[in-house]
Amino acid sequence: MIFHYKDRRRSVRVEDVAYEAGVSPITVSRALSSPDLVKPETRERVMRAVERLGYVVNTYASSLRSGRSTIVSMFVSGIANPHTNAVMRGCAEVMEARGFHLMVTQVDSLDTLKAEQVNAVQPLRPAALVFVGTVNSPELREVIVERDVPVMEMWDLIDDPIDMLVGFCHRDGGRQMGRHFAEQGFRHPVYAGRTTGRGADRLEGFTEALAGAGLKPVAVPVTEPVSFAAGHQALLAAVAKEPKCDAIFFSNDILAIGASMYAATDPALARIALAGFGDIVFSGQLPVPLTTVRTSGRDVGRRAGEMLLRRLGGEAIAERIVACESLLQVRASTALRLPAKS
Amino acid sequence: MIFHYKDRRRSVRVEDVAYEAGVSPITVSRALSSPDLVKPETRERVMRAVERLGYVVNTYASSLRSGRSTIVSMFVSGIANPHTNAVMRGCAEVMEARGFHLMVTQVDSLDTLKAEQVNAVQPLRPAALVFVGTVNSPELREVIVERDVPVMEMWDLIDDPIDMLVGFCHRDGGRQMGRHFAEQGFRHPVYAGRTTGRGADRLEGFTEALAGAGLKPVAVPVTEPVSFAAGHQALLAAVAKEPKCDAIFFSNDILAIGASMYAATDPALARIALAGFGDIVFSGQLPVPLTTVRTSGRDVGRRAGEMLLRRLGGEAIAERIVACESLLQVRASTALRLPAKS
DNA sequence: ATGAAAGCGCTAACAG
DNA sequence: CTGTTAGCGCTTTCAT
Numbered sequence: 001m002i003f004h005y006k007d008r009r010r011s012v013r014v015e016d017v018a019y020e021a022g023v024s025p026i027t028v029s030r031a032l033s034s035p036d037l038v039k040p041e042t043r044e045r046v047m048r049a050v051e052r053l054g055y056v057v058n059t060y061a062s063s064l065r066s067g068r069s070t071i072v073s074m075f076v077s078g079i080a081n082p083h084t085n086a087v088m089r090g091c092a093e094v095m096e097a098r099g100f101h102l103m104v105t106q107v108d109s110l111d112t113l114k115a116e117q118v119n120a121v122q123p124l125r126p127a128a129l130v131f132v133g134t135v136n137s138p139e140l141r142e143v144i145v146e147r148d149v150p151v152m153e154m155w156d157l158i159d160d161p162i163d164m165l166v167g168f169c170h171r172d173g174g175r176q177m178g179r180h181f182a183e184q185g186f187r188h189p190v191y192a193g194r195t196t197g198r199g200a201d202r203l204e205g206f207t208e209a210l211a212g213a214g215l216k217p218v219a220v221p222v223t224e225p226v227s228f229a230a231g232h233q234a235l236l237a238a239v240a241k242e243p244k245c246d247a248i249f250f251s252n253d254i255l256a257i258g259a260s261m262y263a264a265t266d267p268a269l270a271r272i273a274l275a276g277f278g279d280i281v282f283s284g285q286l287p288v289p290l291t292t293v294r295t296s297g298r299d300v301g302r303r304a305g306e307m308l309l310r311r312l313g314g315e316a317i318a319e320r321i322v323a324c325e326s327l328l329q330v331r332a333s334t335a336l337r338l339p340a341k342s
Numbered sequence: 343m344i345f346h347y348k349d350r351r352r353s354v355r356v357e358d359v360a361y362e363a364g365v366s367p368i369t370v371s372r373a374l375s376s377p378d379l380v381k382p383e384t385r386e387r388v389m390r391a392v393e394r395l396g397y398v399v400n401t402y403a404s405s406l407r408s409g410r411s412t413i414v415s416m417f418v419s420g421i422a423n424p425h426t427n428a429v430m431r432g433c434a435e436v437m438e439a440r441g442f443h444l445m446v447t448q449v450d451s452l453d454t455l456k457a458e459q460v461n462a463v464q465p466l467r468p469a470a471l472v473f474v475g476t477v478n479s480p481e482l483r484e485v486i487v488e489r490d491v492p493v494m495e496m497w498d499l500i501d502d503p504i505d506m507l508v509g510f511c512h513r514d515g516g517r518q519m520g521r522h523f524a525e526q527g528f529r530h531p532v533y534a535g536r537t538t539g540r541g542a543d544r545l546e547g548f549t550e551a552l553a554g555a556g557l558k559p560v561a562v563p564v565t566e567p568v569s570f571a572a573g574h575q576a577l578l579a580a581v582a583k584e585p586k587c588d589a590i591f592f593s594n595d596i597l598a599i600g601a602s603m604y605a606a607t608d609p610a611l612a613r614i615a616l617a618g619f620g621d622i623v624f625s626g627q628l629p630v631p632l633t634t635v636r637t638s639g640r641d642v643g644r645r646a647g648e649m650l651l652r653r654l655g656g657e658a659i660a661e662r663i664v665a666c667e668s669l670l671q672v673r674a675s676t677a678l679r680l681p682a683k684s
Numbered sequence: 685a686t687g688a689a690a691g692c693g694c695t696a697a698c699a700g
Numbered sequence: 701c702t703g704t705t706a707g708c709g710c711t712t713t714c715a716t
Contacts, residue, residue, distance in 0.1 A: 023702080059402070063694090285600070380686085381685060409712095
């Protein structure tokens, strides 16, 4: 650890800028962080000096003195998931524009997140903790609460977030799909996917909407990790459990795409309408484009970021739980098919 | 911005720990950061006091005084890309274990990366700059060099990295695939994908290996963004350009998977052997599992992290360019098929 | 192996 | 609207 930034280009400090602009150091500080406390003319002079000297604030000194951290710590599992990733981007966009720095810790799962991993960021005294997902372990919730900073959870709408929450109503998404299935006139709908957590919510909404049309979906639980192969298995399980099945709502797009690839090779299966949840980028590109529920992770991230900024600005947040809309994307995969004999 | 960490639980400082352990503050500091400078017994006392009081170092004070930053800034485009993501994880793993914090900035593309985005992290005085990819714009390279910290680029093996580089030999990957195609006895191989940058390298290696068997591949350039649909188009373009085509090497797995999904619906196309590059998780799960070249992003990340740590530790790095191996994964998609008439 | 004194660069608090 | 003074918490430097 031989690198010392001070060794190199001896850093330009507020003092240097102050001298250059003919003002005191504190005026430079104010011109940069609370511009309206400084006369426009003075501000201009300071800014020009900053420019000329290439001054960049030293966060270490600034945060040490002020007791304010510009670092927000985010915990994410599966960054490679496009939805999760969109959430990150949305949140980063909003927060970075206001001078905050997002520090991401990638974890295997929020369910197995260790106190140790949360504590690892403590030396940086993050101004807030953000979780892309919800934290369920009571012990961990306690560790987090003890940090005594604003906390944002995301994605699933639960009833008792640690502090703030922005998420989707998965039940509503399921409901939209149920209505669509009813309108299409499917007679033997199947739900395939998780039947716990958000999966349960999607299934409930789906069931609810179908009940309006006098239908009751058969549920095929998928417990293995999400994959194309799991989608294939679920498809087979669905027709085994409900031979007359004419439409399947998969709890996510990956399962649906996996099923669709296998169904394409078998006319007996190809007649079945398929739908997913999430609208990942590939879903619209399939040989038979996939009907799905679009959720905007970016939107979730942005709204979470905005809420956090307000909170960090000292505002009291009345509505600490925000639900984002999801939107049905109807594509060819749920166009009504001919009966089984083809 | 009302949150002041000092307002809350008035923070435990080295001074408090020192008092509790009956030593001076500097001894606490040493016990934590250079344990071998402190007598084991004293160290023990300090550690117990740290434990009892729940002391956590304040990075702002520490970095301010020492001039050493524990933050490493990483620029990534397309975190959702599983390879990129693996690189991040690998690098984070290694560096976090040594007390560094990875600060990730997600960008649209390293080719359009703005100086502004690099400067945005300057207030944190990152100890190093890491790019998952290579930086080509001369202006940007200059901005980066001016930061005067170690720089790591990754993924593509170029000749003139800014500083250090860990990447794959794409040419070697292409060569492996070429040898495999030759061994399988394909007579009319096609390459489909980018024919610039790393794509060109893959193609060159492929061509080189096939030349050994007296074969010359037809190249079908793909210029549009990578997608399933682009893979389909490339497949059609390949058979249009080389009607006798019996095997196609796609420059990445997404293209190959897209092609394979469409090929499954058409017996005339299904006879063509397909291969990809990258071995993403889905490639092994297809109805016809995909032959591809496996590249370990995690490995690249780790090795980059290790190299960086040595450099940050003051070691001189002799070999500043490191090539990681890639490995052919042979699967069913390149099993020899029957001639066209099927 | 340990300690005392000093100061990293900035901004809070108070003054004018 | 601007300035003066002091000190955030730590670790460097020098001393013992």
